Amino acid sequence: MAGMTFDHGSGYSAADKAAFKKQLNKVYGWYTGGFIIFIIVLAIAEQMGLGRAAIGLIFLLATVALYAGIGVMSRTNDASEYYVAGRRVPAIYNGMATGADWMSGASFVGMAGTLYLTGYSGLAFIMGWTGGYCLVALFLAPYLRKFGQFTIPDFLGARYDGNLVRMLGILAAILCSFTYVVAQIYAVGLITTRLSGLSFDIGVFVGLGGILVCSFLGGMRAVTWTQVAQYIILIIAYLLPVVWLSVKQTGVPIPQAVYGFQLEKVTAQEKKLIDDPKEKEVIAIFKKQADDLGAKLKDPKAALAADREAAQKKVDDLKAGNSPVAEVQAAEKSLAALPKDEEAAKKAWTAAKTAAEGRAKPLAGMPRHAAQYAGDPKGDAAAQKAFDTSRRNFLALVFCLMVGTAALPHILMRYYTTPSVREARESVTWSLFFIFLLYFTAPALAVLVKYEVFSVLVGTPFDKLPGWISQWSRVDPGLLSVVDINKDGIFQLGEMKIGGDIIVLATPEIGGLPYVISGMVAAGGLAAALSTADGLLLTIANALSHDLYYKMIDPNAPTARRVMISKMLLLVVAVLAAMVAAQKPADILFLVSAAFSFAAAAFFPVLTLGIFWKRANKWGAALGMALGLGITFYYMATTQPWLRGVFGVTSSVADNTWWGISPISAGLFGVPLGFVAIIVVSLLTPAPKPEVQELVEHVRYPNLKAA
């Protein structure tokens, strides 16, 4: 990467811009070539006997060092460079950076798995996380760029005249971004652990080092150029194994074009599997397990005593019969493993019963892949209700994800960095294009893997299963476990328990690619998580240093001190997030999805009305944000199991649920309420000052001059 520099003079003409873009093309062209050569060299080294652990470690160190290197080269103390990368990021590069910023570790690693497990329902994420960009393009990006400050609370403060709404903006931005960044750092920890064999805590802090060197030294400028580099790695890492798998199955290297036919075959196979007597046998065994546990749960005390007695008797019998030591030890172990008391027994058995019930279903509990929604609109009342609720939840989730996408501060902030309004508009097109490349591949990958499982694995004798199965079940039995339930020696679909995250990570091995590609995929996941974490940390630190400190506490602070404070805060927030992530908080996935509902309810109404309705004023905005966030939070707190526990809610979930909407889509209520509150309250209170109305005119026209 020698000779790579992002220095350029302050004034920039069209010629400068063209020269800068040309230079970027050259740098990233060489970079991409270098990355491919790196992969090839490692592949050759693997053939010559380089071990797996070494490959993983090389990937980890090389990529983190690369990102840190870009950070060092882009270091800056200038406010405009630090906050908005000097506003000269060309549309296409801002698009790539936004793509990397946007696609989190979960999108990269988990999305295809979600689609594999849920079929059509999973498409809500695909549509929601892309369609939201239409709202960004039509309602927000060009206007925010024309406004041309540094952060989203900045816009709220200027448009709604004062610190009340700015403060609410700061709080909401931190709420959404912090939960999200914890999840990213968690993902970083998981992937570094897998790549290098380091422990989870150390993994978290190694990843954190990579994030910090970059954003700490160079702010938005360093983050932007690193994100471009990360995008290139993650997209190559995602596409290559899928293309390979497609060639293996269909002979066509464009999986997105041909997986429809694979889906037809999967659907036909599903019909066969549902009626297969062997599969039914497995289901019956699980059903019996669940029933037995149900019987035990009726009187846990007696059942536990009986279990203990039986286990004790077995130990005694074995000892009396002079059985081998190993057998006695095994019996003693199973005696010791019994639940300690009635409470523990209840808990363990209920969990086991739920698990068994989940597996006592056709197709291992997965819906038919191409079936739109559960239930049946032409069936009996229960089936109709299931269909309606499932469809309503699908559409509600799409809505929340879309509006949330168009309201997440770390994404909107990126559109401040383009040189002009025109380029901001073009940049949204590029953003969505680069995101599209990954998102329209994920459903293809899900179908290809399903085809592989249904047609290659099912019916194979256990001793002839491919190597990747035993390898992955050794890595983490939670991700993949295969047990011969009905003891016929043949693999049935119902006998495999699979976690969503494995789909992407195991694809190279399923396709029979060398280990170096697996390493590359993990490095891609790491790039996705790191780039998102970078953007989020910057958002939080900027909200605190720029909006809270500079705009509200000390407006006379010199630039150098503002940037310094921002860097310090970045460090503090990052360490805090890493500490939370190291606790491995439960329900992390729920928190991430909740961030979308929160962002949607807090920011979308107030931002769009601020641009499109001059009459919207400070009181309306403040109340709209508070009520929108409030009702979203209330709905989640009363219907989501984990939050109910935190807040000690005891009334039944069914009583608190409105129209059967699940808690993840709580923004469905917050967004309209926010709009209504802003409109009603604004009309009841005086119109905003003339200066504010002029600001609205100002943002509506790229260049407002007397005609």
Next chain:
Amino acid sequence: MQVSENHQRYWQKNLRITGILLFIWFVVTYVVGYYARDLNFTFFGWPFSFWMGAQGALIIYCVIIWYYARYMGKLDQEHGVAEEE
């Protein structure tokens, strides 16, 4: 400053194209989503509504944004509100 008639026309045209594109976005997402079970005919192997959710809608979103950027770029020029390079 005072907004001229020219500016108002620019803004009206902007609102109109925004509305039209938003309508297309709505149909592609929610109308197709609502009638997903009925739009089940086979489309190159996929059930049509599955294909729409996995690819069709995404392509249309891209086109919507691309068209908006192009249209507004021209509109800026026509109404003399484009930025000076």
